[in-house]
Amino acid sequence: MNCREFQEILPEAFGGGRTAEQEEHLKSCPMCSGLLADLDLVAREARQLRELAEPSPRVWNSIEIELRREGVIHEPLRGPTLVPPISRPWNLGTWLAPVAALALVAFGIGVYQRGSSAPQSPPQLTATAPAPVSSLQAGKNPPNTDDQQLLAAVASRSPAMRAQYASNLQSVNAYIRDAEESAQADPNDEEAQQIVMDAYEQRAAVYEMALDRSLP
Amino acid sequence: MTDAKKLQGDKLSEAAAIERAKQGDAEAFQLLYNLHKRRVYSLCLRMTANTAEAEDLTQEAFLQLFRKIATFRGESAFSTWLHRMAVNVVLMQLRKKSLPVVPLDEPLESEEEAPKKELGSQDPVLAGSIDRLQLQRAVDALPPGYRRIFVLHDVEGYEHNEIAAMVGCSIGNSKSQLHKARMKLRESLRTSRAEKATKPW
Numbered sequence: 001m002n003c004r005e006f007q008e009i010l011p012e013a014f015g016g017g018r019t020a021e022q023e024e025h026l027k028s029c030p031m032c033s034g035l036l037a038d039l040d041l042v043a044r045e046a047r048q049l050r051e052l053a054e055p056s057p058r059v060w061n062s063i064e065i066e067l068r069r070e071g072v073i074h075e076p077l078r079g080p081t082l083v084p085p086i087s088r089p090w091n092l093g094t095w096l097a098p099v100a101a102l103a104l105v106a107f108g109i110g111v112y113q114r115g116s117s118a119p120q121s122p123p124q125l126t127a128t129a130p131a132p133v134s135s136l137q138a139g140k141n142p143p144n145t146d147d148q149q150l151l152a153a154v155a156s157r158s159p160a161m162r163a164q165y166a167s168n169l170q171s172v173n174a175y176i177r178d179a180e181e182s183a184q185a186d187p188n189d190e191e192a193q194q195i196v197m198d199a200y201e202q203r204a205a206v207y208e209m210a211l212d213r214s215l216p
Numbered sequence: 217m218t219d220a221k222k223l224q225g226d227k228l229s230e231a232a233a234i235e236r237a238k239q240g241d242a243e244a245f246q247l248l249y250n251l252h253k254r255r256v257y258s259l260c261l262r263m264t265a266n267t268a269e270a271e272d273l274t275q276e277a278f279l280q281l282f283r284k285i286a287t288f289r290g291e292s293a294f295s296t297w298l299h300r301m302a303v304n305v306v307l308m309q310l311r312k313k314s315l316p317v318v319p320l321d322e323p324l325e326s327e328e329e330a331p332k333k334e335l336g337s338q339d340p341v342l343a344g345s346i347d348r349l350q351l352q353r354a355v356d357a358l359p360p361g362y363r364r365i366f367v368l369h370d371v372e373g374y375e376h377n378e379i380a381a382m383v384g385c386s387i388g389n390s391k392s393q394l395h396k397a398r399m400k401l402r403e404s405l406r407t408s409r410a411e412k413a414t415k416p417w
Contacts, residue, residue: 012388039395039398041342043370047373050255054257055270063245067245067279
């Protein structure tokens with residue numbers, strides 16, 4: 001084998017798999033062995049180019065602006081969520097978790113109203129004359145007992161705020177009713193079940209915000 | 217902290233950032249960007265040899281990735297997923313600009329640009345390490361087709377079968393172009409060294 005023949009097969013045989021004849025030529029030819037060594041060095045040194053450069057800050061700025069505009073980046077929900085992440089598998093236990101949380105929140109509201117001094121109960125609010133609940137009622141379905149207690153808990157807020165809470169409760173209750181109707185129509189519809197969970201989560205968030213802002 | 221522990225720590229923080237990014241957390245997105253920006257940008261820069269274009273392609277690669285982050289299930293490494301997306305973005309952009317990717321049979325360059333054969337040559341070989349700056353300049357000066365294959369294989373570590381699929385050529389063609397790229401780089405680096413050696417200062 002001569003140098004021309006060896007260099008012609010070099011693209012295929014660079015990494016290995018050379019025949020005995022090719023290896024023999026390599027051992028006996030300083031020029032071809034020098035060439036192979038140089039090409040190997042170039043290939044190895046190329047890795048140092050892998051993370052050589054850094055983009056200017058404008059790249060991230062542009063990315064963030066676009067992601068916010070598209071809604072990919074958005075502010076998280078205020079406070080911890082009461083519902084486990086969607087990615088986790090759902091079972092009866094997790095289904096009951098938001099309902100149990102809601103019951104706890106309602107209990108907390110009840111404690112506020114009775115002015116209980118139990119250690120685990122939230123601090124007492126300053127006694128104020130609650131706004132008439134009837135003035136906040138609107139629509140076909142008046143608020144239930146829990147909702148009435150919540151509205152009483154925010155009675156010390158401004159009229160506009162009380163009206164907003166009442167409106168939020170009505171919207172989320174309507175959402176829950178619609179979602180439950182869909183889920184009952186097809187108990188195997190996982191998406192409908194998920195929507196029910198989302199609806200309860202929203203309701204719990206309304207309660208959270210109301211209680212959080214009512215605490216001294 | 218040992219390198220292994222630091223690496224493990226980085227992996228955990230990346231995994232946590234991915235989950236937070238799926239929830240729309242801005243800080244999580246920025247963490248992921250900072251972890252991988254150099255690799256992606258360097259790839260784009262080596263492939264295009266143009267800083268402005270490389271920044272645009274970097275931006276596009278990250279945008280495409282972040283829009284789809286909710287679908288990432290962790291079956292492959294995040295960096296692999298990102299890197300492959302960046303390569304596709306760059307190749308697509310280069311195709312749009314009608315730059316020659318890798319012609320299947322036709323020679324990519326003129327006789328003048330083809331690397332010299334070594335037959336009967338008594339030229340000195342490269343020795344020791346290669347100056348990074350000189351190597352960078354030499355790569356930037358390569359014909360686009362050679363540069364693309366060299367960057368994908370020797371810099372970024374893709375195999376020939378992967379390159380062939382991405383670029384749209386045969387494995388044999390990928391090997392041939394890579395060899396020619398290395399030969400051109402060797403020639404360029406030897407010339408640089410020779411010029412440096414003859415300078416009085």
